[in-house]
Amino acid sequence: MLKYLRFTWMPALIALGTVAQFMGGWWLWSGLAVGIVLGLVLDNIAGDDLSEPTYRYPWFLNLCLFMTLPLLWAAAVGYAWHLSSDDLLGIGTAITAATGYDALAAKAATGPLHLLGGALSVGFVFASAGTVIAHELIHRTWSPVSLITGRWMLALTADASFAIEHVYGHHRNVATRSDPATARRGESGWHFVVRSTVMSYLGAWKLERERLLRRGHNVWSWRNRVLRGNAMTLLYLAFFYWAAGWIGALAFIAIALYGKAFLEFVNYMEHYGIVRVPGEPVEPRHSWNTNRRISSIFLFNLTRHSNHHAEDDRPFWELRPYPEAPTLPYGYLPMIVLGALPPLWHRIMTPKVKEWDRLYARESERALIREANLASGMPAFLEEETAHSASAPARTAAGEH
């Protein structure tokens, strides 16, 4: 029973957060606050989850995924209601009629500082629930319902084309130079966020263009899934504009970009510094894994990333923990924070990457490691190369591993 419950936490909290949002005032900060308590505090003390339960009723887990889309919509509408100058869609009146609680008074008591918290909370939810669950769904390429649900979630962070680039680009090219979503040694989180965002979008466009040409279709047509994805985001934008004018539109753009940045910081940590020879198989050691309990429960085992990349078609509840895989020092939210603080990130991750070179790299990857170290522009990686060339001849013992 508990094993089913663990994946209902996320949708349950989104629902609660939406209710809290209607209570106005400082309640608008609650989404972010709860996220910080769970992700930064509890995650650090709740230990690891290595369990591998089997599920007899996977439909229930799928329900948790699919029902998140309407919940995210509710959160978005709730926020737009706060931004709007009047009682958008009569929501406030309806709440008062149904519960007796004076929602319009709550709305009136909500000032700019509260609205800032609301944006940070809603964007946080778009990222932590929306992009993560969408990621799970868009891997089910054979299921049109999953794909379209996932893409509507991604459109909230202006990223429906992720469904193309991630599956057909990132998963094939992961840990190589040609993957925009693999962070390079020495690259700062902020540089990566911009590079990955731009290059991933262009990558999706290229893949889509080629697909259409191969099928003999026009690139500029309704069949183009990148264009359709853009249209989905524009629709959300139009809704916010309709609800709250320019303020609304600007708020949506800010929330979408902020949510998208989370996704990119997640990309940043997931393969930072790892190399792979193009064409060689993707193995569990080509991802940074973590089994932190809170991260795993709330992010639907995205944390079991080593298994995810080695076996792309596994649904999240079948992913295995791989305690032997290269492991991140902390859970997801702490790593995101570190990613945004480059000096700290490098202090912690440079030794981890060197450990990867020592324990997990194969002979065929040595040349790439050397290249990556030389290109890093970071003394800590460069020194590895000068030290190596001096000791290389001595390493011809029986077991050069």
Next chain:
Amino acid sequence: MLKRILGLGRAQARTVSIESTGLSFPVGPGETVLEAALRAGIAFPNKCRSGACGTCRCTLREGRVREKVDTSYVLGADDLQRGQILACQSLACTDLRLAVEGLQPQQRIPAPRATEGEIIAMRPLTADILEIRLRLQSPMPYLAGQYAELARKGIPGARQYSFARGSGDGHAVSEPCFFVRHVPGGRFTAWLHHQAVVGDCLSVQGPYGDFWLRDAMRPMLCVAGGSGMAPLRAMLEDAAERQVERDVLFCFGARTEADLYCLDDMKLLASRWRGRFRFLPVLSEEPAESDWQGRRGMVTAEMMSELKDPAGMDAYLCGPPPMVDDGIARLKAAGMAEARIRFDRFLDASHQPSAQAVP
């Protein structure tokens, strides 16, 4: 069309045959060609199984399929023209004939040969196990799990040693490695451990033996003691390279913590392995007061408590004859069929000569 709507004729299984391999297998309704091939134990190349990586691409020579995704993200215009499909997304509408690249008809067993080898490196792994690396005059192909016979001028007879590293599935290897345990009172191993130096020459014959990995989808149990690590490491290394996806439980018996070795290799294997990979060291003579957190006892006894369904597994055992024999007895008692148990006993002159005839 009407037939399809009414679901008539859907329950019918189709047959898929793979050109110039002699392989064929049934595919059930709703099942993809890849799923059916894997179920039949065929090592069909595959990776993502979501129609994204293109590893399972093959050419449809005859028949008709329905594909669950748009394959044109992956297959180029020429490929589509040539009738390429992705096996992981194809449902069979008729019987099919496919051409699949990279699928070998059957593993070839390399013929034994004789050559000379120079010791180019020696490295102690534990107090009594030495890793040696030879440079062969003519490279020797072998299947991981097989062994070679080494002989030294002046010491009568040849000794068998299992190749300790993979060969990339039967490729010729010019610098093979072996793990050699010092056998008290043993002539060859005494020489190797105490007198041999880099540059010494040995005569090498091989490969021999039939202890190699059999294709199947069942989970694997590997059991080794002491230098019995060698052939299993070789086997698992090659299997990892081939992207074998079976679950593995590798139980390794040693006396004390100091007798454990290859731990980094096991960690690396686990981080490369596509299925579940568990390495379980078991110590038989670790002092009770030591801070060893892992298992204690006889490896063959300890492994039994880890097996959920022995009858559904394949076992590979290797090492000292008493350990191997005890393991086999226990597995049989737990319902494992004899044909599922493969083993190599590391026999030496102290064991019965009659037993030595069958390695």
